[in-house]
Amino acid sequence: MDQCFIDHVYAGCEYERIRKGPPDEFPALPPIPAGRYTDPEFQALEQRFIWQKSWLYACHMNELPHVGSYILWTKTNSPIMIVRTGEDEVRAFYNTCRHRGGPLVEDACGRVKGGFSCKYHGWAYDLEGRLKGVRDRRDFADLDMDNLHLVSVACERLGKWVFINEDPAAGSLEDALGPIARHWQQFDPDNIRHISSYGFDIECNVKVMLEAFFEVYHLKNIHPETANRFLDHSATNIILWPNGHSLMVTPHRNPDWVDPGTIGMQEFPGVSELPVKTNVSYNVFPNLVTPVAPTGIPFLTFWPVSHRSMRVECHWFAPDWGNGKRHSLWDKRIENFNSILQEDIELVQKIQRSIESPGFKGVRLSYQERRIYHWHEELDRRIGTEPIPVNLRVKPLLSTMIES
Numbered sequence: 578m579d580q581c582f583i584d585h586v587y588a589g590c591e592y593e594r595i596r597k598g599p600p601d602e603f604p605a606l607p608p609i610p611a612g613r614y615t616d617p618e619f620q621a622l623e624q625r626f627i628w629q630k631s632w633l634y635a636c637h638m639n640e641l642p643h644v645g646s647y648i649l650w651t652k653t654n655s656p657i658m659i660v661r662t663g664e665d666e667v668r669a670f671y672n673t674c675r676h677r678g679g680p681l682v683e684d685a686c687g688r689v690k691g692g693f694s695c696k697y698h699g700w701a702y703d704l705e706g707r708l709k710g711v712r713d714r715r716d717f718a719d720l721d722m723d724n725l726h727l728v729s730v731a732c733e734r735l736g737k738w739v740f741i742n743e744d745p746a747a748g749s750l751e752d753a754l755g756p757i758a759r760h761w762q763q764f765d766p767d768n769i770r771h772i773s774s775y776g777f778d779i780e781c782n783v784k785v786m787l788e789a790f791f792e793v794y795h796l797k798n799i800h801p802e803t804a805n806r807f808l809d810h811s812a813t814n815i816i817l818w819p820n821g822h823s824l825m826v827t828p829h830r831n832p833d834w835v836d837p838g839t840i841g842m843q844e845f846p847g848v849s850e851l852p853v854k855t856n857v858s859y860n861v862f863p864n865l866v867t868p869v870a871p872t873g874i875p876f877l878t879f880w881p882v883s884h885r886s887m888r889v890e891c892h893w894f895a896p897d898w899g900n901g902k903r904h905s906l907w908d909k910r911i912e913n914f915n916s917i918l919q920e921d922i923e924l925v926q927k928i929q930r931s932i933e934s935p936g937f938k939g940v941r942l943s944y945q946e947r948r949i950y951h952w953h954e955e956l957d958r959r960i961g962t963e964p965i966p967v968n969l970r971v972k973p974l975l976s977t978m979i980e981s
């Protein structure tokens with residue numbers, strides 16, 4: 578992250594702190610239609626055009642410790658095997674045998690030696706997904722084994738972070754991430770260490786939970802004793818990026834404030850001053866939110882389960898601490914973070930019951946909540962106008978506010 582960008586962010590925070598209203602060019606935002614949160618048909622559109630066509634964070638290389646280590650990843654509903662195929666190589670395949678669709682692996686994670694064997698009739702594949710053995714091959718007329726490899730899924734890395742995209746026509750991860758790929762170099766992604774991953778099942782539409790992480794308007798009410806005590810939401814600067822991504826920078830009330838729960842922890846060697854002096858939170862469209870800090874970062878990922886249930890997962894990463902145990906403060910730090918998260922979780926489940934009532938007529942958004950509108954605009958761009966019922970569309974209004 579260069580100094581020019583940091584100065585640009587600080588200037589934006591100062592502008593936000595003293596403004597008396599939205600900027601003149603900011604349009605009044607029409608309500609986001611209620612049905613986008615409650616209609617199973619709309620969720621089916623999201624499934625088809627977003628979840629199966631986006632780069633999605635899947636795992637960290639530390640979770641695949643050996644050649645042959647795999648994770649069976651089902652977040653998009655398709656069974657996908659993510660496999661370490663070499664010292665520094667990872668690939669992804671559908672867990673779907675080319676004979677009659679039998680599974681190659683059944684456990685959520687594990688390790689195979691040399692390749693996979695189908696559970697149904699024993700067809701054998703190597704780690705690269707090549708079909709190597711067919712039992713009773715004499716019974717198959719005209720079997721072209723070279724054309725029966727496991728079907729691969731796009732799988733790319735930013736350092737040790739592994740992303741998946743089910744779209745066979747997906748562009749590169751780096752292009753999709755845009756400026757975020759450059760920004761995250763400060764967290765040393767080639768050496769960043771995985772600490773822990775866990776999740777919570779929540780009874781609400783995935784967007785209800787996700788959108789709580791797109792604004793700090795709610796801090797005073799929902800996190801009065803935690804985040805609101807040290808963050809100055811009136812100076813929050815929001816940057817909208819192409820592809821639906823965005824950045825939110827919230828200054829500390831006291832510029833010298835340091836999270837007491839992290840004092841003494843190791844910092845990323847090349848971290849910029851912005852996450853030191855402010856609260857910086859990225860959204861990678863559609864479902865990755867990361868409030869980064871100089872001593873470690875969580876990836877929060879948000880997954881639909883049904884149109885009215887979801888799962889949030891938290892993946893924690895730290896600067897490489899070398900040999901030995903991780904810093905003793907990590908357990909308490911994660912516990913503190915989870916208690917703030919619980920404040921959001923409690924609320925969103927009540928919101929879900931509310932939005933399913935006739936009292937809910939749509940979501941009204943202010944200037945400081947514009948990341949939410951930006952996200953919905955991107956959703957419609959990805960789906961395309963035609964498949965979306967007229968009464969569920971979002972009018973594109975913010976394109977002039979997107980920074981490249």
Ligand code: FES
Binds near residue numbers: 678698
């Ligand atoms: S389905 Fe895999 S060998 Fe038959």
Ligand SMILES: [Fe+2]
Binds near residue numbers: 795800921
């Ligand atoms: Fe919150």
